[in-house]
Structure formats: C-alpha cells, structure tokens
Amino acid sequence: MHRQLMKGNEAVVRAAILAGCRAFYGYPITPASEITEAAATLMPKVGGVFVQAESEVAAVNMLYGGSSAGVRCMTASSGPGISLMQEGISYLAGAELPCVIADITRGGPGLGNLGSEQSDYHQVVKGGGNGNYKTLVLAPNSVQEMADLTRLAFELADRYRNPVMLLADGFVGQMMEPVEFAGKALEPGTPSWAVTGERETRGNMITSLHMKFDDLERHVRHLEEKYRCAEQLEARVERSFTRDAEIVLVGYGIVGRILKAVVAEARAAGLRVGLLRPITLYPFPTSEFRAIASHARCVVVVEMSTGQLVDDVRLALNGACPVEFYSRVGGNVPGHDEVMALVTRLAREMDLQARLEEMGVAHA
Amino acid sequence: MPEIGNTYEVAFERPKSMYAQFDRKEDLQHTTHYCAGCGHGQVHKLLAAAIDELGIQDRTVLTSPVGCSVFAYYYFDVGNVQAAHGRAPAVATAIERSRPGATVISYQGDGDLSAIGSAEILHAANRGENITVIFVNNAIYSMTGGQMAPTTLVGQRSTTSPGGRNPATEGYPLRMSELLATLEAPVYIERVGLGDNRQIAQARRAIKRAVENTTKRLGFSMVEVLAPCPTIWKMSPVEAQRWVKDVMEKSYPLGVMRDRVKDAEPKPEPMVAPGLAEIPGLLGIEAAVPGEASRSGHRRRGKAVHLGVRVAGFGGQGVLLLGEVLAEAGLEAGLEVSWLPSYGPEMRSGTSNCHVRLASEPIDTPLVTMPEILVAMNEPSLRKFDASVKAGGWVIYNGEEFPAELMREDVHVLAREFTREAQALGDPRVANMVMLGALLELAGVVKAEAIHKALTKLVKSPKWVELDERALARGRVMAREEREQVSRGCGVMVG
Structure with missing residues (x-):
C-alpha cells in the first residue's frame, strides 16, 4: 500500500471497511461529520449499509440491530451526540453486542463549542449509561493511528463481544497526515450467536434483560470477568x-x-x-x-x-x-x-x- | 403433539411459531405471563398463525419492546431481539437492512411506540423500512402499573391522570395510524380491534397481510390493534373486551388508513458485494507502484527539512487548499507532512487558517505555533499571527501597505497585492496559488514536479490546473525578485 494524505476522519471509515465493517448509522455533528459523509459515499460501493438516523438515539439502536444481525457495524459522533448514545451503549454492553463508536470530541458542556477538547474522557471511559459495564477505549494520536486503531477496535469488539470506543479529539479527526492502510480487506464470518433470519439462528436471542436476581448477578459477573481479562491483555x-x-x-x-x-x-x-x-x-x-x-x-x-x-x-x-x-x-x-x-x-x-x-x- | 386419535379432525391448534413449552420463562412454563383477558395473548397467537401460514418461521426476526410484551421471546419460536424502550423500529431497521432475506417484525405497545419511541416509529415509517409493526394499543401503561399514555382516552383515569385525562393540560389521544398515514412511504396501515370475534377475525387478516407485504419486500406496514387490559382497567375480561368495542373505538375508528399494496414495487435486491480484492480500489486507497519506494521521509536523502507554515485568511480565499497542496506536494517529495485546519461553523464569511508542517523526520506535533513562514491573505490574519513568526522567518502578506506597527526587525516580509496579480493572470481566486508559489520559492523544499503532481491530484479541472500553474510560476518570480532585493540590502528585511 501507498502512503496517502487524508483526514483522520476519512481514514476511520476506510479502515473500518477494510476490517469488514459493512454497516454505518450516523447523525451529523461537527467535528465528526466527515466520518458519516465518507460512510455515506463508501458503504454503498462495497455493498454495505448506510443509514442517516433521525438522532443519535436511533443511530446507536441501529448499531444494536446491526450487531444483533451479526454484522460489523459502527457509528461516529461528538460529545453531545455521545451523551445521547449512552442509553444504547449500556444495552449493547449488556446484550454483549460488538460494535465500534468513534467520539471526535468537541468543547462542552452542553453545546460548548466546535473547538477541540478532551472533556469526554469521563463519559466515554467511565461510561454514561446505567449498570455495571465498561467499554474498551482506544485513543489515537495521528491519522495513521485512526486507521490502525479502528481496525484493532473491530477485532477487540468481536473478541470481547463488547462496544469499543475510539476517543479522538477534533484535531486528530480533522488533521491530514500520510496514512498507509496495513493488512488485507477482511471478511469476518457471521458469529454463531447472531440473529440473521435463517434456520440455523432461529433459536438465538439477544437481550440485556435477566429477570432473576441470580441470573443477572451471574451475567454481571461474567461481564466483569471479561473486563478483567481485557485489563490483563489489552492495555497499550x-x-x-x-x-x-x-x-x-x-x-x-x-x-x-x-x-x-x-x-x-x-x-x-x-x-x-x-x-x-x-x-x-x-x-x-x-x-x-x-x-x-x-x-x-x-x-x-x-x-x-x-x-x-x-x-x-x-x-x-x-x-x-x-x-x-x-x-x-x-x-x-x-x-x-x-x-x-x-x-x-x-x-x-x-x-x-x-x-x-x-x-x-x-x-x- | 400427542396423538389425538383418528376420530377427530384438528381444526385449530397452537401455531408452530409459538413454543410448546416456554423454557425461557422461569416458572409456569405452560402459560404465558399475560393476565386473563389481555390482548397480547390473542395478538401473539394471530401473529404466530400468520408466520405459520406464510411459511416464514425460519426467516422471521421479532424485535420485542419494553412493556408487557417485553417477554415476547418467551413465546415466539423465531429469531428474537429484545430492544430498548421505544427503539424497536431503529433496531428492526438495521436488522432488515443488513439481512434483507429476513422478515423483521417490530412488536410494540402504545407507551413504547407512541411516546418514547415516537421519533423512531415516525422515521422508520417515513423511510419506508421493509418491516411489519404490530402496535398493540390498550390506552395505558400497563406493565408499570397504569400510568397515562399518549393514547389514554379523554377523561380516562390513570395513576398519573387521577382526575381523568384533561385535554387542556394533557392533550388528546394520539392517533398514530392516522398520523403515519400522512406519510408517503408506508404501504399499508390498518387499525383493528379485539372487541368481538368479528373484529378478531379482521385483525387476523390484517396481521397476515402486513407480514406478507414484508415477505414480498413491499415496504412499511403497520397494524394497530385496540386491545383490552382488564387488570389495569379494573374490569373483568368480558367487560374489558366490550370497552374496546363500545368506548375505545369511538376515539380510534377502525379501518384501513393506507393501502398502496397493489401499486407497491418490491424493494430492489441488494447488490452483489464486490470481492475483497476490489475493496481497496473502491475506497480510493492507492496501491503501491511496483519498484517505487513508499513515500516516506525516512528514505529521503539530502538536507534536513523542518518547515512550519501558517496560512490564514478569509473563508473562501482558498486558505485550506493552499495548505493542502503544500502538504500533498511535500508528501510527493518524500517528506513527512501534516496539515491541520482550524475548523469552525461551516460558513463562508468567517476567517480560516491552517497549520502545515514539512519535515525530513517524523513530525511530533502538527500544531505550528511559531511558523517559519506566515501566509497572511488579509490584514486581520496578519494582525493575529504576525507576532508568532519565528525570528529569521518570512511573512507573505496579501497587500502592498504593510502596517508599520506590525513591522518586525527580525523577519522578512514579502508584501504584494497578490489578488491583483491573480486578477491579471485571469482570476482573482488564484491569489492563493500565487502566494504558494512565493512560499515555495522562499522555502525551497519542494521541486516543481512534486507540486505539479499534487495540483493535478487535488484540482480536478485541467483548466484550473493550468491557471494554478501559471499563478505558482508568477509567485515564484515575485519571491525571487524580492529575495534579490533583500540580498542587495534594499528589501524590507531590516534585521
């Protein structure tokens, strides 16, 4: 591959598609919009799905649907939009659905401004949704890492069956640097737990609901165990x-x-x-x-x-x-x-x- | 099924699409969790029967909502996805888009669909998603204990409208079917009831028709079912069923709100996905040319380069493009490069600036706080960044009158009416390229060939490339003349 000059945001989508991502659900927001725009152009070309959602709430729930159907999928937003997605992120983690969410952080609180901040750390790293869950969070510092860590994010999401977040500031999203897309285009198979509308998956069920106290405790302990594993293996x-x-x-x-x-x-x-x-x-x-x-x-x-x-x-x-x-x-x-x-x-x-x-x- | 014996003909039995035993349920695995006389039990059976009759059990995916029917997956022997409150249409959208062979059914109650999920249902319908929505309307939040819903009737008591729903403060019952029927995309919307056997028979037909539309990929179909909730309504099952017919129906008239089934075109078949080998090309990712080294500064020989440039001006002056051509040319020349825009609201009138670095070594920070060269395309930009220029650096200013108070003894200045020069070349809009030409001459880091490559890559029209090339050449000449003057000791540089 050749090094080419590209915005961080544009590199994310290309790396995602190379990693086998075939669905993107987005809602525009500065400074993350180039990701959604690039996905709108590129997803249809590779036979993937692009939906501009009516809100970040809908977008994150589309992720829930796409991931339930066993497809590598992603969305991207910035501070206020990520806040709206927190509900869905909790459900995704609870239902153990892999997906990738990019936060190209802007200034806050509230509308803040369009400048670059790193003030989403808490809401992304600690999580803003309800319940005992974690998201894995990768923090690129260059356009090259925007590409490399996007690919890694999909791998980790599948490995841990958990949402993985890419936390970048507006600068890293907006700047152009040379980037080289390492690795071949991937075609990940459909995971066995997915609900695809076929005979083999008819018995599958996706939910975050566990009515019996003991069941929920077992489930939460299982999630906790996954996170302990990630803590041992994935710190970079x-x-x-x-x-x-x-x-x-x-x-x-x-x-x-x-x-x-x-x-x-x-x-x-x-x-x-x-x-x-x-x-x-x-x-x-x-x-x-x-x-x-x-x-x-x-x-x-x-x-x-x-x-x-x-x-x-x-x-x-x-x-x-x-x-x-x-x-x-x-x-x-x-x-x-x-x-x-x-x-x-x-x-x-x-x-x-x-x-x-x-x-x-x-x-x- | 146990053998019943040959003397009986089985006229009616449990649909196959419902489990014989509800293993996902904690106890009482032969009965549902629904109350006696609840509409959900009936709707479940009608839906399962439709799935059976259409022969689509394997391909059906049911998204269940939050509310009494949250446990729909206890009962339906189909693929099941349980969604967050109100979000089932968004979830169903994504499943269907990625799995167009599936028949996706969103089962929702009235709190779920008409209150918290009002945006999701509206937009799924408006996009004409190929899904069936089964909307069970019992005019109340039942699972949470009887709070008012958007569908609660005027005067109907609930725990949050204890005096009865007052339209003056709580509005009127929301008629979702009528509302969605104002949209262009839906193909089929009907409201049915469970008020008596005739109504139930019609409900059965409607549900089957909706699901059939989905199997034929005709688009968005919805059946609203007026359903009894004896427990919360504090009625007997018989009274509740009568109430559906005698009272609810007055606020929610039954009937077909939309029927474009006959004219509906099936959604196009999804494209055949390209092979993996084609993907990089489709993404515009450049493959390496055999024999050509990767464009990396590490492999470049010659003198060390460390150039930081700040370009600033009004939005629309081509500030960002100037920086981009410079960065692209740097990359072509085998240098490490970075380009960082100051981004803002997407408006033309604002000011704009960018940071560009070219270096022979990997670049640490892409921010250029002390540029070696400042390209100021207007006076405000000059005023903003003049003081930041590194001692010994250059200021390239678009204006003949360099403000005296900004004059520094330790920087060189090239102040010209670049816009006028551009005008003379044929278009004032190439002022940015004249200034870039001057910059390249002064910096001396990138050869003309690399610039040409960068230009043809970024500027699509050959006419503009030609004009830009002339502009660049003019800028180079202007800078050369200035430098010669400086070396003769009569330039602006005083230090």
Missing part, C-alpha cells in the same frame, strides 16, 4: 524516553503529540524528561504507571479538560509519585511553550531540592 501505551526520566509527561491524543515535541526540546536542554502516552484508556495501562513510579520524581499530566485522565493516573500511581496537572480547555490547546515552561520550573525545583539534600538541609 507509547513510551518515549521513560527509562531514565525524572519527569514523565502524560497525555493522550493530540496532547501526546505536543508532549513529544516538549520531550525532544527538554532532552536537548539536558533535562531527563520522558513521555508515557496511554493508547488504551480502558483498560488503563496501570502497570506501566507503576513501573515509571520507581524512578520518576514527578508525573505531569496534560489534558484538554479540567482533569479527567489525571484521576486515573493518580489511581494507578496510588501516591507512589507526585502528580502535577496542566490543562487548557474551551478549544485551546496546551502550548508546547507552556508545557516546556512548567517542565523547566519543575526541573529547577527538583534540582534545588537535590542540592539542598546534598547539603544536608531537610526540605519540607
């Missing part, structure tokens, strides 16, 4: 100069890219700075954080939210390392220079502390 990160880093920067999506530039500049200035970028937000890469805690003297979380990812970082570190937090919101991006200034200040403080320690002066 990108590490950059973390081995000897005293200051570890943490951010996902576009912030991960900015932090990479900061690491390069800091290293050039002789500062031992590294980057730990979660690629899966659920399962959260807890063990990676525990590992850096052994040598890092400070972890700096940078987000385009008032502090959502940072909660998980703090939980993972469990007090093993101090955590600093820096954020911009409203559509503003944490500037490379702003983060660099913070890193320089922290390094100076640490250096000062070390010198005080050398001098035998206790530092409060």
